Amino acid sequence: MDPVRVRLPEADASGTGTVRGWLLARFPASAAELADLFATGGIVDDGGRPLPPGAPFVPGAAVWYHRALPEEPELPGDLPVLHEDEWLLAVDKPHGLPTTPRGGFVAQSALVKLRRARGEDRLSPLHRLDRGTAGVLLLSRDPATRGRFQTLFQDRAVAKEYEALAPHDPDLVLPRVVASRIVKDRTCLQAREVPGPVNARTAVERAGAPFADDDGCWVRYRLRPETGRTHQIRVHLASLGVPVRHDPLYPRVLPAGAAGPPLQLLARRVSFVHPVTGVPLSLASGRRLACGDGR
Template identity: 35%
Template structure:
């Protein structure tokens, strides 16, 4: 960030590298000091205390390039603006002692299952391309409120209005594609795109929202510590061709929809 006019009285700010800065890199700037020009700085904000999310992840696989974690319900994958410490990424970084661990794809806070993370910056771009180019095959399983009978690819345009928790099916939205197979209340889905809430929006659009969904069809007040009704959605398998070894890799979640909280 860049400071102008004066160093704030609250917080600590260290001078960053800049050719015309009057402060050596790494210098702690005096609080309240008047600045003659804009100064690039590093700032580590104070993170308020957070109550723990009482569910843990497991490690399905780890090598020098990736970690495959099996995430519980209710734990955000990365910070969501409200939780900083209680996230899968932060827990992995602390547990492995590595600051370079980065999830390669998203998984909703309420969804349980597999998350692949990069731990090696040198190979990160190779693995990121798998997801950017849609070369990972993901399978999800869910339980819906109303029986659904379907065995086809469904394409829907989706749009998330600014400031809204809900994603809408809208003509001007981003195209999405999901293969859906269902013959009752249990649904298996293979998303071919990665839009926010894609599977939840799709099932709600079909008239069969997921059990435990706090946003569709009607949003409930957001409570990050209400663990009473988990979303019945699990990312249970993922497969892809490894960009380094060129061999097929496949990983499985050990969680079941009836026991995904534990």
């Protein structure tokens, strides 16, 4: 996990004249943790030098420290490597594992698990898969070339193919491109479609024969998002009346903490031209959805 960086303000509101006093006043809930960090030399300045408890408050200075990790339930951690070179790492993320630390999960995230297992503190995700989504995840191994990979995503030079298991609607006309404006803010768990200029486009087609089980009639869909809005595929399928099977957010939010089967959404394939080597890459997940059609 990356260290926390805190920049001191221009004025010491604590009135103590020390870094320790300001931090304790600013983060009272972390008082015990901060006291331990000062006692063990765990709070350092920009030069990496440990700060003593009486270190003077310097306006605009920065301090760094690693936060203690809370206890976390163990999440799936199988992350098979699909491709590896000097600049890039591609892994096959399982369902239920966050890409990066968020919410109640820090150590139990793909990024931290990979950094620890591989001893690579410079690993950084190039995109994000929702916690419930499995499949191809790309990470940068080299900060100097990370921007070149990110430019591929910004220029829409990365072809992404997803698979989803969702209800079968024989009256739904496919293939089609779903185009809408999607917005997402922190006040709501769901992203939503709103009037305005289009910022999300997803090509949708069926990719298998329908099958039935005790819960209904289902079919596998192939999806090619042209853009990368938050929850884009899940929102677009729900808007067509065929939400992803076992989706806890769409079309309605299930109660918090309600455990259920994995979201049936998979980042099947990612294709692009390697920006450093110039070699075309097409990286495919080895995971499978429970599609009932022999796959």
